[in-house]
Amino acid sequence: MADLNTWQQFWYYLSHNGAYVLSQFSRHFLISVYGVLLAAVIGIPIGLLIARRRKLSGAVIGVANVIQTIPSLAMLSIIMLGLGLGVNTVIVTVFLYSLLPIVKNTYTGMINVDTTLVDAARGMGMTSWQRLTMVELPLALAVIMAGIRNALVVAIGITAIGAFVGAGGLGDIIVRGTNATNGGAIILAGALPTALMAIVADLVLGAVQRRLEPRGKKR
Amino acid sequence: MTTTEPMVEFDDISKVYRGGNVAVEHVTLTIDRGDFVCLIGTSGSGKTTTMRMINRMLEPTGGTLRFDGKDIHSYDAVQLRRKIGYVIQNIGLMPHMTIYENITLVPKLLKWPEEKRREKAQELIKLVELPAAFLDRYPAELSGGQQQRIGVVRALAANQDLILMDEPFGALDPITREALQELVKSLQEKLGKTVVFVTHDMDEALKLATKIVVMDGGHIIQTASPAELLRHPATQFVRDLIGEERLVQAQADITTVGAIMLRDPVSITPGRSLQDAIALMRKRRVDTLLVTDDDGHLKGFIDIESLDNNYRRSTSVSDILNPKIFYVHESALLRDTVDRILKRGLKYVPVVDSANRLRGIVTRAALVDLIYDTIWGETDKPPADDAATVNATPADPTKGV
Numbered sequence: 001m002a003d004l005n006t007w008q009q010f011w012y013y014l015s016h017n018g019a020y021v022l023s024q025f026s027r028h029f030l031i032s033v034y035g036v037l038l039a040a041v042i043g044i045p046i047g048l049l050i051a052r053r054r055k056l057s058g059a060v061i062g063v064a065n066v067i068q069t070i071p072s073l074a075m076l077s078i079i080m081l082g083l084g085l086g087v088n089t090v091i092v093t094v095f096l097y098s099l100l101p102i103v104k105n106t107y108t109g110m111i112n113v114d115t116t117l118v119d120a121a122r123g124m125g126m127t128s129w130q131r132l133t134m135v136e137l138p139l140a141l142a143v144i145m146a147g148i149r150n151a152l153v154v155a156i157g158i159t160a161i162g163a164f165v166g167a168g169g170l171g172d173i174i175v176r177g178t179n180a181t182n183g184g185a186i187i188l189a190g191a192l193p194t195a196l197m198a199i200v201a202d203l204v205l206g207a208v209q210r211r212l213e214p215r216g217k218k219r
Numbered sequence: 220m221t222t223t224e225p226m227v228e229f230d231d232i233s234k235v236y237r238g239g240n241v242a243v244e245h246v247t248l249t250i251d252r253g254d255f256v257c258l259i260g261t262s263g264s265g266k267t268t269t270m271r272m273i274n275r276m277l278e279p280t281g282g283t284l285r286f287d288g289k290d291i292h293s294y295d296a297v298q299l300r301r302k303i304g305y306v307i308q309n310i311g312l313m314p315h316m317t318i319y320e321n322i323t324l325v326p327k328l329l330k331w332p333e334e335k336r337r338e339k340a341q342e343l344i345k346l347v348e349l350p351a352a353f354l355d356r357y358p359a360e361l362s363g364g365q366q367q368r369i370g371v372v373r374a375l376a377a378n379q380d381l382i383l384m385d386e387p388f389g390a391l392d393p394i395t396r397e398a399l400q401e402l403v404k405s406l407q408e409k410l411g412k413t414v415v416f417v418t419h420d421m422d423e424a425l426k427l428a429t430k431i432v433v434m435d436g437g438h439i440i441q442t443a444s445p446a447e448l449l450r451h452p453a454t455q456f457v458r459d460l461i462g463e464e465r466l467v468q469a470q471a472d473i474t475t476v477g478a479i480m481l482r483d484p485v486s487i488t489p490g491r492s493l494q495d496a497i498a499l500m501r502k503r504r505v506d507t508l509l510v511t512d513d514d515g516h517l518k519g520f521i522d523i524e525s526l527d528n529n530y531r532r533s534t535s536v537s538d539i540l541n542p543k544i545f546y547v548h549e550s551a552l553l554r555d556t557v558d559r560i561l562k563r564g565l566k567y568v569p570v571v572d573s574a575n576r577l578r579g580i581v582t583r584a585a586l587v588d589l590i591y592d593t594i595w596g597e598t599d600k601p602p603a604d605d606a607a608t609v610n611a612t613p614a615d616p617t618k619g620v
Contacts, residue, residue, distance in 0.1 A: 114309075116307060116308075116309040116311050117311055117313060117314075119276075119307065119311070120305065120307055120311030120313075121311075121313075122276065122300070123274060123276055123300055123305035123307070123383075124300060124301070124305055124324060124325050124328070124373075125297050125298065125299075125300035125301030125302075125325060125328055126297070126328060127297050130328065134313075135313060138315045139314070139315055214314045214315035
C-alpha cells in the first residue's frame, strides 16, 4: 500500500469498499433530503402565511436568521443534548438550517407576484384558494425552488458534520480517514463524493428551477 | 328582461375608508342594459372606486347598489365577479398560461367542458381578428396591443353581459389605442353588451360612450350623453375637462344638417313644361332646378345644359330629368356631411326628410361659413369677404350638381 500514491490508494479503497461508500452516499443523501423536505413541508406554508400577513414576516424571518447564524457544530451539539446521538439529531439540524432559505424564498416569491395579476384574478372571480394555486404559486414556484436548492446544498454540507453525532453518511468515511495514519485516500473517498453530491444536486435542482420558470417570462 | 331594465343602480352610494378618507359620496347612477358608460375625472375623483364597487372588489359603506335589480350583497362575491367581465389597465394576462388558457379562465372556473371552452376560444380569437395559432402561445410572445385584445375578449368568454374596464388602453400607443377603441365599440354594439369604462381621456369618452359620468372629488358632477355634455356642460369644471377647443369644434359635431339648411329651395314638378322651367330659372337666377313630385318627394334635378340641348326635342321636365342626385337626410350630423360635400366638390346638396320629401338645401357657402367659425371662433369673425366664399345667395344653386 505504501508504495502507491494517494490517488492510487484512493482508487484501491474505492474498488474494495465500493459498496460501503455507496451505502454511505445514499444514507448521506437521504438524511439531507429528509431534512430539507421536512423544512419544505413546514417552511412553505409559513412563507405563504407571512406573505399574506406581512406584519409577521419581520419576526419570522428574524428568527430564521438567528438560527442560521448559529455554527452548525454548535447546533448539532445543542440538539444532541435533547435528542441524543443518531440520525434524528442531524435531520433536525438540517431542517432548522433549511428553514431560512425556504421561508424567505417562498415569501419573496409570493410578494413579487405582480399585484395587478392578483387583482385581475380576483376580479375574474377566483376564490382565495384558486388565486393561490392557479396564479400565485405557479408564478412563485421558481423562486421557491431556488430556496430548496440552496437548502439542499447547505444540507449536504451539514450532514457531513453529522458523523460526529454518529449519524453515518460520507462524513463517517472522512472521520475514519482523519483517524487513520496516512488516511489521505480515505478522506478523499468521503470528501469527493460529498462534493460531487452537492454539485450534482445544485445542477439538477437548477434545471428543475428553470423548468418551473413561468414560460412567458423566459427570454 | 327587457332592454330598458337597469343593469346596475347606485342609490346614494358612498365609500369612506377607515380614518375618514372619503373616496366616493352620494353617488346615484343608473346604468341601463346596452349602455356604454364612461366614468371620467381626474385622479382621485372616485371613478375607479365607483367601478370597483360594482363587482364588489370594494364594498360601499353607505347606500344600496343593485345589480339586475337585486341588492349586490344578495350575490356571492365570487359568483358575481364571474358574471361580470373585468379588464384592467395592465392587461393582467397570466404569464404562465397560454392565450387559450387565459381566454377560457372564467369558463374553466365555471367548469365548462373542455370542448365548449375550446370552441369559445376559437370564436373569440376570430372576433378580435387574431390568428387561431395564437391560442397556443404565451402572452409574452404577443405585442402589447395584441395582449390587450386578448384581455378584452377574456372579459367576454363566459358570456358576461356587463364588462368593467379600468383605463384599459392607457398604456398603449395612440394608433393601437384607436384600433382597440374601435374594436371595443363595435363589439359592444354588435353583442349588445353593457360596458362601464373608466378613463381620464375625454376624446376616448366622447368617442365611445353613450353616457358620460363626470366625477370630481368623489361626487358625480354631471351625467349626460356625449352630445348633451358638449352642448350643456354643467359647471366650469366640466368645461375645463372638455376643453374650450373641443367645445367649439363640437358645434359642427352636434349640429344637424336640418339646423343650417336653407329652406325654400327652388324646385319644379316633372309634369311642368320646359318653358316653365326656364321661366323659373330666370326668375330665381339659378342654373339647376330640383325636381319633386306633387307631394314634395325628391325625384332628381334638371340643369341648364340639358335644358339647352333638349329644348327642341322635349316638352316636359320629366323628359330631361336626371335622377342621379346626391342628397342628405335632415337629421344627419353636419360633421358627417361636411367632408362629403366639400370633397365631392358639390355646390349644394338637397336635404330630405325621412319620407324623402325635399326640405331644403345646404350650400357650400353655408358650410364654409361654419368652418370659418370653428377656426376663428364665432366672436372673432373676419370681415365678410364675399370674394373668398362661393357666391351664393340663399336658395341659389348657382351651378349644376
